[in-house]
Amino acid sequence: MLDLFGKKYGGRGMGKGLSRRDILRIGSIGAGGLALPDLLRAENSSAIGSSAKSVIMVYMAGAPPHQDLIDPKPDAPKEVRSVFGPIRTKVTGIHVNDSLPMMAKVMDKWTGIRTMVGAPSGSHDSFMCYTGRPGSSFFNRPYPKPPGNWPSMGSCLSKLMGSRVKGLPAFVGLAPKAGHPPYGSPGESGFLGVSHSSFRPSGPSSSDMKPVCDAVRMDRRQSLLTGFDSFRRFLSAGNDLEQMDTFTKEAFGVLTSSRLAEALDLEKENPRVRERYGKGDSKNVGDGAPRNNEHFLLARRLVEAGVRMVTLNFGRWDFHSNNTAGVKGHAPIFDRGLSALIEDLHERGMSDDVAVVAWGEFGRTPVVNRNGGRDHWPQVGCAFVSGGRMNHGQMIGKTDSKVAEPVDRPVHFGEIHATLYHHLGIDPNTVTLSDLSGRPHYLVDGWKALPELVG
Numbered sequence: 001m002l003d004l005f006g007k008k009y010g011g012r013g014m015g016k017g018l019s020r021r022d023i024l025r026i027g028s029i030g031a032g033g034l035a036l037p038d039l040l041r042a043e044n045s046s047a048i049g050s051s052a053k054s055v056i057m058v059y060m061a062g063a064p065p066h067q068d069l070i071d072p073k074p075d076a077p078k079e080v081r082s083v084f085g086p087i088r089t090k091v092t093g094i095h096v097n098d099s100l101p102m103m104a105k106v107m108d109k110w111t112g113i114r115t116m117v118g119a120p121s122g123s124h125d126s127f128m129c130y131t132g133r134p135g136s137s138f139f140n141r142p143y144p145k146p147p148g149n150w151p152s153m154g155s156c157l158s159k160l161m162g163s164r165v166k167g168l169p170a171f172v173g174l175a176p177k178a179g180h181p182p183y184g185s186p187g188e189s190g191f192l193g194v195s196h197s198s199f200r201p202s203g204p205s206s207s208d209m210k211p212v213c214d215a216v217r218m219d220r221r222q223s224l225l226t227g228f229d230s231f232r233r234f235l236s237a238g239n240d241l242e243q244m245d246t247f248t249k250e251a252f253g254v255l256t257s258s259r260l261a262e263a264l265d266l267e268k269e270n271p272r273v274r275e276r277y278g279k280g281d282s283k284n285v286g287d288g289a290p291r292n293n294e295h296f297l298l299a300r301r302l303v304e305a306g307v308r309m310v311t312l313n314f315g316r317w318d319f320h321s322n323n324t325a326g327v328k329g330h331a332p333i334f335d336r337g338l339s340a341l342i343e344d345l346h347e348r349g350m351s352d353d354v355a356v357v358a359w360g361e362f363g364r365t366p367v368v369n370r371n372g373g374r375d376h377w378p379q380v381g382c383a384f385v386s387g388g389r390m391n392h393g394q395m396i397g398k399t400d401s402k403v404a405e406p407v408d409r410p411v412h413f414g415e416i417h418a419t420l421y422h423h424l425g426i427d428p429n430t431v432t433l434s435d436l437s438g439r440p441h442y443l444v445d446g447w448k449a450l451p452e453l454v455g
Helices: 020-034 034-043 101-105 125-130 152-160 215-235 245-256 258-264 271-277 292-307 325-347 413-426
Strands: 002-003 005-010 054-059 086-088 095-097 110-117 172-173 280-284 291-293 309-312 356-359 380-388 395-396 406-408 432-433 441-443
Touching: 005 325, 054 152, 054 292, 054 413, 101 325, 110 406, 125 152, 125 413, 152 172, 152 309, 152 413, 215 406, 258 292, 271 292, 271 309, 271 325, 280 325, 291 292, 291 325, 292 309, 292 325, 325 356, 325 380, 356 413, 380 413
Parallel strands: 054 309, 054 356, 110 395, 172 309
Antiparallel strands: 002 005, 086 095, 110 380, 280 291, 356 380, 432 441
16 A cells, blocks of 8 residues: 555555646656656766766747848848848957847857758757757658657766766756747657656746755655655566665755755846846747746856756747847847856856757748748758857858858758767767667767867
8 A cells, every 4th residue: 555645545446546636746756856766876877977068958949030140141132131230240250140249249159050951841849959860751751760759968968977966957958838849848858768857947846946944844755755666666566666775865855955946046146147147038939938038047057056958948939920020029138148158158167068059940931921021941040059168259151142051061950969969078979878679879860070169
């Protein structure tokens, strides 16, 4: 007989009496700590777990218009030309659009990629950003997926490297839920399972991160974890879950430790730094993500505390009508948040250890439509890369006169992932992870790190 939340469950009707609230409460531990014992075991057995490197990935939900951000073409035809003209940057000879004046001032600290390719179609999905893989098809050819589907980079790092610091998860996703689920995805765990999912502070586990609580609540947390451990043993009689081991105790430590709560507490941040990032807007944009600049700051605080990977989702860049207004509503907030993050990491001496990438799923049509918008354009898009002791102060790739196709150095999502793994000290073409059938898979599909960045 199982006692969970002071209720008895067992026998043939074990599920009888479990209310929806009970199930959600059990699930809340799963979202934030249920499988942490497995994660901690991975760290204990991993030879690469001692690395201090980390990654921040910004998903620009809905696909940003590349021609209005970093690829100005002032001589393009009127129906193509961006209203956001070119401005000089800190690096002589490099221009970006005047929608990003703050990024222009720190051009020496980041790299723009004007020729991102690899989106399989014009459908909105964060999948290729988080996994580096094209999805179900690529160049009109079927692209197979393994049982359980491909895991995101954050989940791969959780599996391979584990937590850097006791009391912190390896992978944190700051995205709140969105009307269009991929816009609110932090990156899925795929065939690696829930034990390597992201910890989501906006999810049901948020109340368990409060560092100060009364004795009754603390006892309740401990009894809940103990009860759930018994529940797992009840379902797995005869295996290694017979006793609560040190890893389970460490999992409880994540739920009760103040480390995570302190990292997420912006009241502990210098007011001047908070002002530098700005607040943006914490409300979701339609069915997309928020334009929340505090997430950029939280990401810095989390990697500084010891989190391996942080993902955050920004805005809804799907401007099928009135593209100009859309860019004006998004770019200034994004410009401030990303430039502040880049400068902050440099000033704190963290830029060598933290790699940052910001991108969307594809680009936008060269020709502005009759509603003044730009539609889906998987042929080419853009990306921003910073940190990681890489070669910055450059633009990689060149598009044609209409910003429609790469004419020099197309860059695939997989190449960026290979570059990030290289930064982390992992060779993605030798390290493998096994899917649910036991078949091993490399971390990327044969792509190499960009020599322009790491050479």
